Amino acid sequence: xxxxxxxxxxxxxxxxxRIGAGLCGAILLAFGILGFTNQxxxxxxxxxxxxxxxxxxxxxxxxxxxxxVLMAGAVIGGNVASMVNMTVGTLFLxxxxxxxxxxxxxxxxxxxxxxxxxxxxxxxxxxxxxGMYGRVTGGLPHDNPFWRSRHPEEAAREDAARRGAxxxxxxxTGGGVGRTLR
Numbered sequence: 111x112x113x114x115x116x117x118x119x120x121x122x123x124x125x126x127x128r129i130g131a132g133l134c135g136a137i138l139l140a141f142g143i144l145g146f147t148n149q150x151x152x153x154x155x156x157x158x159x160x161x162x163x164x165x166x167x168x169x170x171x172x173x174x175x176x177x178x179v180l181m182a183g184a185v186i187g188g189n190v191a192s193m194v195n196m197t198v199g200t201l202f203l204x205x206x207x208x209x210x211x212x213x214x215x216x217x218x219x220x221x222x223x224x225x226x227x228x229x230x231x232x233x234x235x236x237x238x239x240x241g242m243y244g245r246v247t248g249g250l251p252h253d254n255p256f257w258r259s260r261h262p263e264e265a266a267r268e269d270a271a272r273r274g275a276x277x278x279x280x281x282x283t284g285g286g287v288g289r290t291l292r
Contacts, residue, residue: 123244123254127191128184130240134195134233135180138173145170155221164223172220180237195241202234 145165150158152167159165165173176198183194209222209230220226245256252258258265 124188124191126240126243127189127195128187130237130243131180131191131195132184134198134237134240135177135184137177137233138180139177141165142170142173142175142177145173153219155218158221163226163229164221165226166221169220169222169226192241192245195237197241199234199236199238199241202230202237206230206234 141161141163144160145167148158148160150160150165150167150170152171154166160170180194180198183191206227209218209220210227212218213222213224213227222230244254252265252268
């Protein structure tokens with residue numbers, strides 16, 4: 111099964127995935143561009159702040175690249191945007207956990223401060239929420255493609271019942287004894 115088979119292109123969930131990817135991508139792109147406008151050194155760890163977060167040229171570059179990836183996911187939409195959101199959100203959470211342990215160490219080449227760690231957690235959870243929306247919640251409606259893929263037999267029964275209801279009740283022809291049903 112391909113990713114595109116799981117979710118119809120025009121499904122309403124695709125809008126949520128696109129908005130999430132576009133919004134978060136724009137935030138990261140703006141942060142990265144602000145870092146570049148300050149002409150930061152690539153591996154500087156002196157604590158230069160942009161928009162309340164410590165940064166350097168490398169973190170600005172990573173922010174621009176990840177922002178562009180999220181924006182590309184928003185343009186493509188559908189399952190691609192959802193998967194990009196879930197992947198990037200997970201990477202943000204991992205980054206937050208890694209950087210919390212290396213805050214005051216030489217391995218902190220991205221010049222993360224505690225505000226960056228908190229931002230990484232918040233942004234990761236936000237992006238992940240946009241990516242998982244409609245996929246993992248309990249009580250999904252039966253027209254949701256993810257519910258349908260998890261319950262194919264019940265979805266087939268509902269489709270058959272819907273087709274039967276759309277055809278209407280059987281029509282009666284003839285006037286009396288020996289009438290036929292069509």
